[in-house]
Amino acid sequence: MAYTGLQLRSLITPEGKLKLSLEEVETPDPGPDEVIVRIDAAPINPSDLALLFGPADMRTAEPGGTPERPVVTADVPEKLLGMVAGRTGESMAVGNEGAGVVVQAGSSDAAQALLGKLVAVAGGEMFSQYRCVNVFMAMPMGDEVSAREAASSFVNPMTALGMVETMRDENFNALVHTAAASNLGQMLNRICLADGIDLVNIVRKEEQATLLREIGAAHVVNSSSDSFAGDLTDAIHNTGAYLAFDATGGGRLVNTILTCMEQSATRGMAYNRYGSDTLKKAYVYGRLDLSPMELTAAYGFAFSVSGWLLTPFLQRIGLERMATLQQRIAREIKTTFASHYSDEVSLAEALSPAAMLAYGQRQTGQKYLINPHG
């Protein structure tokens, strides 16, 4: 038997329209190493938004269709159409991760062993009622874990662990993190507390600082405070955090971090015309701020600003190290790697005007969990 179910689709037309809709699709018969997962929970992550919306201006979003089969249309500015020439005209399924029960399994022992089990899955197209995946992409979860708890077992947990692993691989000893009160930031705090790593948290609001201190964060600085630069320099000097992971990717925040690193590194040191020898490094892993990033000459030449993405990191560490990280995530999904959602929605509700408004304004406090069968 084949399962048929709804799937969220994103299409950009050659005329410059974004069209979001729900399409009915039939899952294939699973191959020997494949399983069919009934997706019961899938988070909408910031990393899903680029594929979901492309460069469309979501302020122009208009609802359409029926309550059960909503359709959203929005305008893609003409000058940005070139950026997405590679996907234009192709209806694309969305959703980086999710969790659910294996309802059908291929003939291999590995696949059969998962039948009836709750698995966390990754690999795209998860905003679907059913999804056929290779057993390699399905991580079995403990019996006492719910689909809701297992939904975000991959993107945020692996990213947070990836930051710590990258720090270790590159011989840094402590970290700076921006947008630090996010789900990801909270996870990173719990990992660093457990592993004895100093973490400097940068937030924009005092209530975010309070939230992080309540979960045990020792170093929290508020970028809205008048004393931000001094506070950050002190925190870097106290921790030796010369590696930053930045979610904003625009404006002056990375520049301020590198400048404070340099101020910390040169405290009490002799003059060096080329800046300090201490390597000051920032990885950009998100683009919450779409304005250009500005880098000044305030920290010499021992600096590096690079992009960081999860997939190349996982390719670099290889399968064995990745499996070790996955096992930790499965073991600690209710504690270290627990996620929080502001709303639980059906596939249709994910395309509601309220949801469009929240995404379009990139309200980072807003975090949706889709229940495709809700």
Place this chain on the structure above:
Amino acid sequence: MAYTGLQLRSLITPEGKLKLSLEEVETPDPGPDEVIVRIDAAPINPSDLALLFGPADMRTAEPGGTPERPVVTADVPEKLLGMVAGRTGESMAVGNEGAGVVVQAGSSDAAQALLGKLVAVAGGEMFSQYRCVNVFMAMPMGDEVSAREAASSFVNPMTALGMVETMRDENFNALVHTAAASNLGQMLNRICLADGIDLVNIVRKEEQATLLREIGAAHVVNSSSDSFAGDLTDAIHNTGAYLAFDATGGGRLVNTILTCMEQSATRGMAYNRYGSDTLKKAYVYGRLDLSPMELTAAYGFAFSVSGWLLTPFLQRIGLERMATLQQRIAREIKTTFASHYSDEVSLAEALSPAAMLAYGQRQTGQKYLINPHG
């Protein structure tokens, strides 16, 4: 006997004045492994200017003293004084490299072997009539080489070779270079021609493009041209040059290079929401443009912008590889590594109003060679 001679000095006072002057200094008796070099030629490199001027505003430079012992004073803006707190009040000798004859030698065989020989030297304080250096920093040159020809045997040649070595170490196959018509850029062209490496030269003026084509450059693009972005993308696509060395360090040039690299990498490829997987890398090794560097989100996350300096590179490659590079430089100093100067000046003339004007405006076409005994 001890040699006494003039030495160019740079002093920043606590009151915020830069003072340039010539001081009489006596060389010490050389230790066993040291030699006294009579400096006959020393270039003023862009990399000397930071120590020479600090953050002083050279538009405020005023001549003083006597024709034989000129003194230049200039204002250091108060808000920039903190940057140079580590050197304030200390009279500093200047000059990264030079060449001359060994007039006195320590007792070791290595030192004695250099007596009467022309050597190229590095290690600072070269704008001096005499300089005591360790034999390790003195590279003997062939008999048919003049001090003038040997004066720039270190900074530019090692930097140009360092770019090529870095390219090889990081598994890139071709290079992009900005400010490509400089002495350094011409050297890099000759190295790349000799070694069969594709080099994309970025210049600002058509006469610079002509100059480079005349010495054999195959890929030259003009950043002042309307077709710059398209020309650069074509050149990168034709050469596979995904590593750039940039001398400007400010404005939008690095951003344009990374954007054109991305355009080249994605030609004919399927859509990837995070940008291409091709690593696009830029090393900043100079600051000809002091405005902030702007990086946009036009090339995904597989990018890196880092500072690059000669000294850490040399530390990384170690003594043996460095010696191999030095031997090549000594062998090819009249050809591959030949330098050109616009003016030859005495120590006193190096502090003339005309020279100050040229430096202060960072006239990159202006390149002085000092003859300290001239």
